[in-house]
Amino acid sequence: MYTQAMDTAPREERAALRSADEAAIEARFEARIDAGEFIEAKDWMPAHYRKTLVRQISQHAHSEIVGMLPEGNWVTRAPTLKRKTILLAKIQDEAGHGLYLYAAAETLGTSRDQMLQALHSGQAKYSSIFNYPTLSWADIGVVGWLVDGAAIMNQVPLTRCSYAPYARAMVRICREESFHQRQGFDSLLVMMKEGTAAQRAMVQDAVNRWWWPSLMMFGPPDADSPNSAQGMRWGIKRVSNDTLRQRFVDACVQQVAVLGVNLPDPDLKWNDERQAHDFGAIDWSEFWRVVNGHGPCNAERLAARVNAWEAGAWVREAAMAHAAKQAARAAAQEQAA
Amino acid sequence: MSGADAAQATEWPLFEVFVRPKAGLEHKHCGSLHAADAAMAVQLAREVYTRRQEGVSLWVVKSSDVTASDPGDRDMYFDPMADKVYRHPSFYVLPQAVDHL
Numbered sequence: 001m002y003t004q005a006m007d008t009a010p011r012e013e014r015a016a017l018r019s020a021d022e023a024a025i026e027a028r029f030e031a032r033i034d035a036g037e038f039i040e041a042k043d044w045m046p047a048h049y050r051k052t053l054v055r056q057i058s059q060h061a062h063s064e065i066v067g068m069l070p071e072g073n074w075v076t077r078a079p080t081l082k083r084k085t086i087l088l089a090k091i092q093d094e095a096g097h098g099l100y101l102y103a104a105a106e107t108l109g110t111s112r113d114q115m116l117q118a119l120h121s122g123q124a125k126y127s128s129i130f131n132y133p134t135l136s137w138a139d140i141g142v143v144g145w146l147v148d149g150a151a152i153m154n155q156v157p158l159t160r161c162s163y164a165p166y167a168r169a170m171v172r173i174c175r176e177e178s179f180h181q182r183q184g185f186d187s188l189l190v191m192m193k194e195g196t197a198a199q200r201a202m203v204q205d206a207v208n209r210w211w212w213p214s215l216m217m218f219g220p221p222d223a224d225s226p227n228s229a230q231g232m233r234w235g236i237k238r239v240s241n242d243t244l245r246q247r248f249v250d251a252c253v254q255q256v257a258v259l260g261v262n263l264p265d266p267d268l269k270w271n272d273e274r275q276a277h278d279f280g281a282i283d284w285s286e287f288w289r290v291v292n293g294h295g296p297c298n299a300e301r302l303a304a305r306v307n308a309w310e311a312g313a314w315v316r317e318a319a320m321a322h323a324a325k326q327a328a329r330a331a332a333q334e335q336a337a
Numbered sequence: 338m339s340g341a342d343a344a345q346a347t348e349w350p351l352f353e354v355f356v357r358p359k360a361g362l363e364h365k366h367c368g369s370l371h372a373a374d375a376a377m378a379v380q381l382a383r384e385v386y387t388r389r390q391e392g393v394s395l396w397v398v399k400s401s402d403v404t405a406s407d408p409g410d411r412d413m414y415f416d417p418m419a420d421k422v423y424r425h426p427s428f429y430v431l432p433q434a435v436d437h438l
Binding site: 040042043044089092093096099100103104106111112113168169172176316319320322323326327 | 348349351368369370371373374377384385386388389405407408409
């Protein structure tokens with residue numbers, strides 16, 4: 001999910017071209033994009049295209065990794081062994097998604113260490129949604145249903161991204177993400193259909209808290225997304241924020257009816273003329289507060305990542321030392337033989 | 338050495354991962370990952386790339402050991418085959434009675 005990178009970065013002007021040669025190469029690149037061709041890692045690309053992608057893919061990767069934290073909060077308290085194994089599998093998927101994406105970003109010439117350094121120093125962002133706490137077990141179901149649901153909406157168009165290593169990673173991710181959304185809905189359905197009044201109230205409370213932050217995941221309104229046009233032009237972004245958000249709202253309205261919960265929006269209603277649902281105003285000041293580091297869990301999430309990295313340093317070093325020793329031993333044996 | 342420098346010095350090498358989806362098919366490139374050595378790369382590849390039985394066999398190759406053709410040479414390299422239509426069976430129009438050849 002989780003590609004707010006283009007929206008939360010300041011508006012960027014592209015560098016002026018220096019020579020006719022460069023202009024010709026760039027024109028050839030633009031023509032390839034126009035023809036719907038995929039760009040591969042070693043192909044020539046404008047510096048700004050490369051930079052935009054590094055930022056977007058690395059932010060996407062960071063989001064997958066930080067996204068494990070709110071879910072990890074419930075591993076030891078999942079209500080049954082079945083739910084625990086499902087949750088563990090989902091969290092392992094998020095780790096896998098992060099790794100596919102880091103690898104895709106590395107093809108652009110950045111290193112894993114550089115990306116992690118940017119995350120840990122607070123310079124790189126991750127999706128705003130993971131700065132909210134998971135307060136009850138129902139939150140885990142709602143995260144699967146709404147947060148992963150919004151992520152899927154966001155990610156499916158990225159499987160057609162012009163940068164092929166990213167597109168290929170997204171194909172794999174989308175294939176796996178569908179399980180995330182379905183298991184979330186399934187766990188909520190059990191609580192709503194077979195649960196007590198208190199459990200149903202818990203689901204409703206979780207929906208109330210996650211609904212608006214989920215809508216914010218699609219990023220600011222199109223009018224306030226200054227880098228979107230260039231992203232669209234280059235085939236990095238395929239569908240606009242508002243279009244995706246509308247699709248998500250329309251899909252969710254049907255799903256809440258099955259679930260038997262209410263969405264916390266008194267302005268939500270069908271608009272016959274638009275053949276879509278109207279919905280209430282989103283509090284964008286909250287979105288920017290969270291993006292800029294002042295959400296409920298920003299400090300906690302970042303501290304957890306930095307701690308994991310620092311506390312794991314000896315493991316990384318030991319593995320390298322072991323590998324070097326094995327290699328030296330093998331070389332000595334070969335020489336002796 | 339600062340934390341970042343220390344990390345820089347120990348970044349695990351990059352491996353390319355190839356998966357054979359099922360017996361009888363060829364190994365196919367599916368992505369890359371960092372590992373301390375090849376044995377660890379195989380183990381991690383299993384966790385990262387075959388969580389849903391996507392494969393029955395794995396290959397890993399150090400990325401730095403891969404030699405690739407230059408994308409800039411693409412036309413020079415591959416276009417000469419474009420005008421050799423006689424290498425394809427459809428070039429030969431045969432009488433209908435034997436056209437299933």
